[in-house]
Amino acid sequence: MSKNRAQTIPADRRAIVTQNASWVGPIPDPASLEAFRRLVPDAPERILTMAEEEARIRRDTMQRDHDSINRTKEADVLGYHEGVKRGQWFSFIIIMSCIIGAVVCSIHGDTKVAITLAGGGFAGIAYQFIAGRAKK
Numbered sequence: 001m002s003k004n005r006a007q008t009i010p011a012d013r014r015a016i017v018t019q020n021a022s023w024v025g026p027i028p029d030p031a032s033l034e035a036f037r038r039l040v041p042d043a044p045e046r047i048l049t050m051a052e053e054e055a056r057i058r059r060d061t062m063q064r065d066h067d068s069i070n071r072t073k074e075a076d077v078l079g080y081h082e083g084v085k086r087g088q089w090f091s092f093i094i095i096m097s098c099i100i101g102a103v104v105c106s107i108h109g110d111t112k113v114a115i116t117l118a119g120g121g122f123a124g125i126a127y128q129f130i131a132g133r134a135k136k
Contacts, residue, residue, distance in 0.1 A: 025051075026047070026051035026055075027047065027048065027051050028047070033047065091124070091125075094121070094124070095121045095125060098118065098120055098124075099117075099118060101117045102114040102117040102118035102121070105117060
């Protein structure tokens, strides 16, 4: 039998064979890079430059996102503490107003009003301590 003899395959026995190649990431395998180089001489360098630029952009974007998230968290914490401080000052002003009002009313002889004002102020303080501990 001759090695150069062409074999004919009947039409009903023929098959179509396809081959597919893929890679994960921006850089293909060396064989594919070589095939690209045969088509376009500077293709491997261009592909590597593109991969390096993409990686640099991804790192910069991740760093910028990370910094932005940290600034947002920091602003939220500062805003929370400012709100707590403002609430404490308003509570202090309201309670002191009740106490001063109670003293003025007691000096003028309105003891029932004085007791109501003082009791309301102290009840407010007590409620905040109890409610504040219950929330924790």
